[in-house]
Amino acid sequence: SYELTQPLSVSVALGQTARITCGGNNIGSKNVHWYQQKPGQAPVLVIYRDSNRPSGIPERFSGSNSGNTATLTISRAQAGDEADYYCQVWDSSTALYVFGTGTKVTVL
Amino acid sequence: QVTLRESGPALVKPTQTLTLTCTFSGFSLSTSGMCVSWIRQPPGKALEWLALIDWDDDKYYSTSLKTRLTISKDTSKNQVVLTMTNMDPVDTATYYCARIYGGPGGGHFDYWGQGTLVTVSS
Numbered sequence: 161s162y163e164l165t166q167p168l169s170v171s172v173a174l175g176q177t178a179r180i181t182c183g184g185n186n187i188g189s190k191n192v193h194w195y196q197q198k199p200g201q202a203p204v205l206v207i208y209r210d211s212n213r214p215s216g217i218p219e220r221f222s223g224s225n226s227g228n229t230a231t232l233t234i235s236r237a238q239a240g241d242e243a244d245y246y247c248q249v250w251d252s253s254t255a256l257y258v259f260g261t262g263t264k265v266t267v268l
Numbered sequence: 269q270v271t272l273r274e275s276g277p278a279l280v281k282p283t284q285t286l287t288l289t290c291t292f293s294g295f296s297l298s299t300s301g302m303c304v305s306w307i308r309q310p311p312g313k314a315l316e317w318l319a320l321i322d323w324d325d326d327k328y329y330s331t332s333l334k335t336r337l338t339i340s341k342d343t344s345k346n347q348v349v350l351t352m353t354n355m356d357p358v359d360t361a362t363y364y365c366a367r368i369y370g371g372p373g374g375g376h377f378d379y380w381g382q383g384t385l386v387t388v389s390s
Contacts, residue, residue, distance in 0.1 A: 161331060191376075193376040193377070195315075195377070197315075201382075202364055202380040202381065202382055202383050203315065203364075203377070203380055204380070205376055205377060205378055208376040208378075209376070214378065246314065246315055248315075248376070248377070250372070250373035250374075252373055254331065255328055255372065255373070256317070256328070256330065256331060257305070257317035257320070257328075258317065259307075259314060259315040259316065259317060260314070261314050262314040262315070
């Protein structure tokens with residue numbers, strides 16, 4: 161089955177840039193979506209189809225995808241960005257949705 | 269305005285069958301490309317996709333849980349129902365329903381319910 165691997169945690173200084181990776185076999189050939197989940201809340205879509213932001217999501221959130229790694233970048237990190245982040249793809253070979261292992265972002 | 273809301277028992281006993289209902293508004297599951305999915309999250313753990321039903325009544329299931337899951341829809345009531353048989357304490361989780369627009373594989377989970385916590389315990 162297809163697997164997506166994320167770092168367990170990422171720390172970033174206030175105002176600096178955080179990069180969260182999502183590794184998968186040839187993930188660059190798939191559409192990757194990213195979700196933010198704050199404690200006790202449902203996930204919220206922050207990036208879809210690799211690099212697109214839904215309305216209401218700050219421009220500080222951006223995404224890229226190539227080769228075996230997709231990346232969510234949070235620029236000018238704010239305290240409110242502290243959350244768990246999950247990547248997600250559709251594996252067409254098995255007709256299954258797959259979520260990454262999740263990354264906890266801490267803003268110092 | 270799109271909304272989804274999960275409902276069902278907060279507590280089930282081991283071996284029992286869980287039935288969860290997702291009631292939604294703001295869209296129709298008869299619209300081409302529209303799908304509703306179930307996703308769960310055990311306490312402190314990652315999201316796990318469970319099942320999806322699309323506008324054409326096609327159904328997709330997690331490989332590991334396929335034998336225990338059934339998803340169905342009632343378009344007239346704007347509801348999607350998930351049943352999971354033979355519940356076990358490891359199935360304790362928050363269960364979410366979410367919408368996808370763009371067909372199976374073609375979209376992303378753009379709207380989510382608030383989730384419902386199901387505890388499996390005797």
